[in-house]
Each structure stands twice: as C-alpha cells, then as structure tokens.
Amino acid sequence: MINKNITHMNDNKDDLLASAWNDKLTEDYVEQWGELLLHKKIPEFCNLLPSEIVLDIGCGSGAAVRAIASRLSTGHVTGIDPTAKMLEIASKLTVKDSHYQRVTFLLAGAEKIPFESESCDLVLAVNTLHHWVNVNDGLNEVLRILKPSGRFVSVDDLWQESIEYGQEQADDNEKFSCKHELKTRNGIVKLLNKNGFTDISNSEHREPDATASIITGYKA
Numbered sequence: 001m002i003n004k005n006i007t008h009m010n011d012n013k014d015d016l017l018a019s020a021w022n023d024k025l026t027e028d029y030v031e032q033w034g035e036l037l038l039h040k041k042i043p044e045f046c047n048l049l050p051s052e053i054v055l056d057i058g059c060g061s062g063a064a065v066r067a068i069a070s071r072l073s074t075g076h077v078t079g080i081d082p083t084a085k086m087l088e089i090a091s092k093l094t095v096k097d098s099h100y101q102r103v104t105f106l107l108a109g110a111e112k113i114p115f116e117s118e119s120c121d122l123v124l125a126v127n128t129l130h131h132w133v134n135v136n137d138g139l140n141e142v143l144r145i146l147k148p149s150g151r152f153v154s155v156d157d158l159w160q161e162s163i164e165y166g167q168e169q170a171d172d173n174e175k176f177s178c179k180h181e182l183k184t185r186n187g188i189v190k191l192l193n194k195n196g197f198t199d200i201s202n203s204e205h206r207e208p209d210a211t212a213s214i215i216t217g218y219k220a
Helices: 014-018 023-033 062-069 084-094 134-144 163-170 176-179 185-192
Strands: 007-008 054-055 076-081 103-107 120-126 147-155 198-205 214-220
Touching: 054 062, 054 134, 062 076, 062 084, 062 103, 062 120, 062 176, 076 084, 084 103, 120 134, 134 147, 134 185, 147 185, 185 198, 185 214
Parallel strands: 007 103, 054 076, 054 120, 076 103, 120 147
Antiparallel strands: 147 214, 198 214
C-alpha cells in the first residue's frame, strides 16, 4: 500500500541529485519541522476549495498535503519532493490518515513536474521556494501545469525577522545571494511578476506558532 503512493521519476535525475537531502538531514528536519501548526493552516491560507486539484512542491513529510486532503471532497492533492527518504516518511504517515485516498506522492523536483499542462487549480510551496535548483525553470513549470486563472501560493516563515536569516546574511556571498532574495516578501513578489504571474497579493499571518508570509500569484 505504501509503495503504491510513491512514483519515482528518473528523467530529471540531475535536478533531483542537486536538491535531494541525505537520510540524516531528512530525519533531523522531520523531527524538528515536520509537523507544525503552520501546516494545518495551509488550506485557509490558500482559500482551498474542496474540488480542487492541488500540487505541493517540496512536500517534505506531507503535513501540508494531509491538511489539504482533509478539506477535499472531490479534489486530489499530490506532493512532490526530490528526496526519496522524505517521501518514504510522508507515505508511512499518510497511509494512516483517513483521507489517504486523495493523496499521491511523486519523486520529482520543481524543474520538471510530472503533470499534464493546465491540470492544476492550485500549486503550493511551503518554505521551499529558496531550495529549488532553478527557480525560473520551476515557475515556468508551475505556469505550464496551472489551469487558466489557477494560482500559485508561496507560504514562508517571516525570514527577515529570524535570527537565522541574520546569520545567513552575515555569511552571504555571490553564490547564495539569490537564495536570500527568495526569503524576502518583496523578492518573491518581484520574481512572480518577472515570470508572468498576475494579480499578485502579499500578506502575512501572525499567531503563536504560526507566523507566515503568504504570496499568491495567478496564471492569466
């Protein structure tokens, strides 16, 4: 049952290798960040409709995927991640969930999404945009698979208010400057504008244990 929830994509192997994590890093990440109140808020942040076809890019251990699945009636949610160990964990957790039949996991990266063109209502990235190997290629793929008037939602921590962000800035160099730009709300808005998204909104949500920036852009 678990293995049937995971499909391996081999035609984008180089992109997967560039962004995949080793098992130790994956397990440490899941232990610290795998299940957060923020993930439970994702359907609300995205104004999710129960009939929508949804893709979560960089789904990790599947917490946001499961939150979305719990709100779907006729829709479906797919989580993709370039790390096989992450999807193994996600599948084991999700198969225990009563909504698992509305969930699929695929081993894939943002730069080559295994979806047909104009097949998605909503594409989501939760704290992952800055991890994409090639963000412009990834956003072109998002636009390709979105239906007309479909939306892309980037949900991120308020990085610029964090100690970690300040430490990273202090160690910044030319190689990582683009990554920092993808941790700023204005930077993400500019990126979506540059890549052809329209009606871009930029807001933030604040409550204990669930603070986030929410940036939404639509396909024309």
